[in-house]
Amino acid sequence: MQAEKPRYMSLQNVISQSVSKAVRDLYQLELPTVEFQPTRKDFEGDITVVVFPMLRFVKGNPVEIGTKIGEYLVEHVDEVAKFNVVKGFLNLVIEDVIYLNFFNTIRDEADYGYVKSPTSDAVMVEYSSPNTNKPLHLGHIRNNLLGYSVSEILKAAGKKVYKTQIINDRGIHICKSMLAWQKFGDGETPETSGLKGDHLVGKYYVAFDQAYKAQIAELVDSGTSKEQAEKEAPILLEAQEMLRKWESGEVATVTLWKTMNSWVYDGFDTTYKNLGVDFDTLYYESDTYLLGRNVVKDGLEKGIFFKKPDGSVWIDLTEEGLDEKIVLRSDGTAVYMTQDIGTAIQRVTDHPDINGLVYTVGNEQDYHFKVLFLILKKLGYQWAQHLYHLSYGMVDLPSGKMKSREGTVVDADDLIANMEETAEEISKELGKLDGYSETEKKQLYRTIGLGALKYYILKVDPKKRILFNPEESVDFQGNTGPFIQYTYARIQSILRKAGDVGSSEVATSLGLHEKEKELLKQVQLFPETVQLAAENYSPALIANYTYDLVKEFNSFYQQVSILGEPNEDKKHLRVQLSRKVGEVIASAFRLLGIHVPDRM
RNA sequence: GGUCGCGUAGCUCAGCUGGAUAGAGCAUCUGCCUUCUAAGCAGACGGUCGAAGGUUCGAAUCCUUCCGCGAUCACCA
Numbered sequence: 001m002q003a004e005k006p007r008y009m010s011l012q013n014v015i016s017q018s019v020s021k022a023v024r025d026l027y028q029l030e031l032p033t034v035e036f037q038p039t040r041k042d043f044e045g046d047i048t049v050v051v052f053p054m055l056r057f058v059k060g061n062p063v064e065i066g067t068k069i070g071e072y073l074v075e076h077v078d079e080v081a082k083f084n085v086v087k088g089f090l091n092l093v094i095e096d097v098i099y100l101n102f103f104n105t106i107r108d109e110a111d112y113g114y115v116k117s118p119t120s121d122a123v124m125v126e127y128s129s130p131n132t133n134k135p136l137h138l139g140h141i142r143n144n145l146l147g148y149s150v151s152e153i154l155k156a157a158g159k160k161v162y163k164t165q166i167i168n169d170r171g172i173h174i175c176k177s178m179l180a181w182q183k184f185g186d187g188e189t190p191e192t193s194g195l196k197g198d199h200l201v202g203k204y205y206v207a208f209d210q211a212y213k214a215q216i217a218e219l220v221d222s223g224t225s226k227e228q229a230e231k232e233a234p235i236l237l238e239a240q241e242m243l244r245k246w247e248s249g250e251v252a253t254v255t256l257w258k259t260m261n262s263w264v265y266d267g268f269d270t271t272y273k274n275l276g277v278d279f280d281t282l283y284y285e286s287d288t289y290l291l292g293r294n295v296v297k298d299g300l301e302k303g304i305f306f307k308k309p310d311g312s313v314w315i316d317l318t319e320e321g322l323d324e325k326i327v328l329r330s331d332g333t334a335v336y337m338t339q340d341i342g343t344a345i346q347r348v349t350d351h352p353d354i355n356g357l358v359y360t361v362g363n364e365q366d367y368h369f370k371v372l373f374l375i376l377k378k379l380g381y382q383w384a385q386h387l388y389h390l391s392y393g394m395v396d397l398p399s400g401k402m403k404s405r406e407g408t409v410v411d412a413d414d415l416i417a418n419m420e421e422t423a424e425e426i427s428k429e430l431g432k433l434d435g436y437s438e439t440e441k442k443q444l445y446r447t448i449g450l451g452a453l454k455y456y457i458l459k460v461d462p463k464k465r466i467l468f469n470p471e472e473s474v475d476f477q478g479n480t481g482p483f484i485q486y487t488y489a490r491i492q493s494i495l496r497k498a499g500d501v502g503s504s505e506v507a508t509s510l511g512l513h514e515k516e517k518e519l520l521k522q523v524q525l526f527p528e529t530v531q532l533a534a535e536n537y538s539p540a541l542i543a544n545y546t547y548d549l550v551k552e553f554n555s556f557y558q559q560v561s562i563l564g565e566p567n568e569d570k571k572h573l574r575v576q577l578s579r580k581v582g583e584v585i586a587s588a589f590r591l592l593g594i595h596v597p598d599r600m
Numbered sequence: 601g602g603u604c605g606c607g608u609a610g611c612u613c614a615g616c617u618g619g620a621u622a623g624a625g626c627a628u629c630u631g632c633c634u635u636c637u638a639a640g641c642a643g644a645c646g647g648u649c650g651a652a653g654g655u656u657c658g659a660a661u662c663c664u665u666c667c668g669c670g671a672u673c674a675c676c677a
Contacts, residue, residue: 478625
């Protein structure tokens with residue numbers, strides 16, 4: 001992330017160089033670095049130079065040194081208006097004109113904060129990657145929101161991004177649904193049942209599990225051990241047989257598989273659309289599950305892998321502090337790891353500009369990805385230096401883990417619908433939507449409901465687990481999506497009333513109100529926040545930034561009159577500043593996949 | 601048991617590469633709608649930053665040990 005520093009961000013550089021120069025002139029010493037922090041609210045100032053680290057080089061009393069440097073800066077540096085020293089902290093007050101000049105440089109910039117010229121190398125972000133035997137749930141929602149948002153953040157930070165998923169469309173799990181449908185389905189389809197395709201297939205996955213459990217119970221009653229019963233239940237054997245038929249390409253099985261998967265895809269498409277996420281390219285496990293075996297054979301010749309007497313192939317990672325890991329079964333078939341090796345290579349082959357992969361997968365697979373990345377590095381791929389496991393914590397319910405088979409999941413479609421309903425209730429209560437058509441209202445409820453949900457999930461550091469209590473529905477007040485959307489709507493209302501005021505330069509001679517200055521400082525932070533979020537793969541940083549910006553704006557809004565300001569220059573600044581804040585809110589929320597409303 | 605992650609106000613979370621008296625929201629309480637949208641603003645209350653050591657001028661942040669919670673250590677994915 002070596003985005004060139006725009007000139008308006010050079011304030012820190014100016015101060016940094018000036019402080020170095022001050023120390024050089026005053027003490028004939030070279031400082032390796034100068035440490036900064038934003039000045040705390042309870043002190044006067046904008047930027048604070050920390051004097052303590054200098055004490056290693058400059059002998060003396062920190063207050064004295066700070067004072068001397070402060071005096072020097074006020075005298076020699078245009079940007080610095082005043083200073084004060086508290087303990088070892090040199091607080092600098094920056095001239096208002098610096099902030100006004102900054103504002104004029106970005107005032108008219110479209111997509112301020114985004115890097116406009118993407119790098120030539122691309123990164124592929126994988127997310128979602130569901131199994132095709134059941135509908136998406138809250139866990140998938142976190143995954144989808146994270147993957148989508150990180151993709152958008154990387155783009156904004158100047159990366160070319162491919163969004164992808166690997167759809168787990170084959171294996172025993174889908175055979176279970178298929179078998180149960182054959183047995184109990186009575187020819188039911190999404191059309192005849194009125195059920196969304198993924199929900200219909202999921203229903204039979206549950207039906208399978210019930211039948212399976214019943215058979216186990218029966219077997220145990222007739223004296224079989226539980227362990228054995230779990231292996232020998234006839235319906236399980238049938239499912240396994242079905243998988244063998246699928247693998248041998250038996251027409252009837254493959255046809256049923258295609259039919260049921262197509263139902264699921266229709267359902268997923270709807271959910272993805274509702275959620276507002278998308279993909280550039282798709283991979284299907286049925287196409288990739290055989291990949292990777294040749295790579296293993298090559299690696300075996302190179303001595304990266306080794307073969308055990310039974311014919312299975314392993315890699316020894318004990319030197320790296322890990323274990324031995326199997327990469328090919330004794331019968332020569334691929335395991336999950338093998339597929340992932342093959343798929344990664346396939347992706348780079350398909351998209352030669354890729355120089356890095358991001359995997360959005362829960363933290364339960366931390367170990368798997370550690371091993372996968374290590375293997376790819378050992379195999380010598382250039383791009384293997386840039387692999388990242390976007391590992392996130394589980395979403396738990398008050399009752400504990402979600403289990404699809406036990407029906408203790410929060411269904412994605414239900415949750416989205418609930419959020420919209422809540423948004424509708426609150427909107428109706430507040431009753432500010434006179435003149436909106438029913439369609440516009442529906443659209444708005446969706447925007448707000450999804451805004452609440454997405455913000456609620458994305459504001460949390462990805463690696464932390466989330467406890468989701470469906471009883472206490474997601475908040476609409478305080479640090480929430482709707483609060484931020486509300487502020488955006490407020491700004492739009494002002495702009496409508498202000499009429500067409502153009503976007504000409506603001507006068508740089510005016511003094512700034514304290515709130516205006518704070519707001520400008522926060523606006524100034526946006527570009528570096530985008531970079532930071534990209535470096536850390538963290539939408540939470542964007543969410544927190546936006547919240548701070550909005551809080552600052554509301555405080556400004558409360559304290560100063562915008563349209564009522566008699567001084568035309570000041571009024572112009574305030575309107576322009578409000579407009580820009582609105583734009584930054586929208587840009588930031590776009591990175592989170594959240595829409596903003598003109599009214600609410 | 602080994603490895604990894606997490607532990608900050610009653611609850612949900614911030615706290616960047618160590619820096620000033622640890623910050624928000626929710627909840628509870630107090631003010632503010634004849635002025636730009638009160639989904640708001642201003643304020644009060646609330647903390648042994650899991651515990652103990654260590655490094656440092658300075659530790660919620662870095663190191664060690666311990667405690668608690670979770671994940672993972674399959675010829676499953």
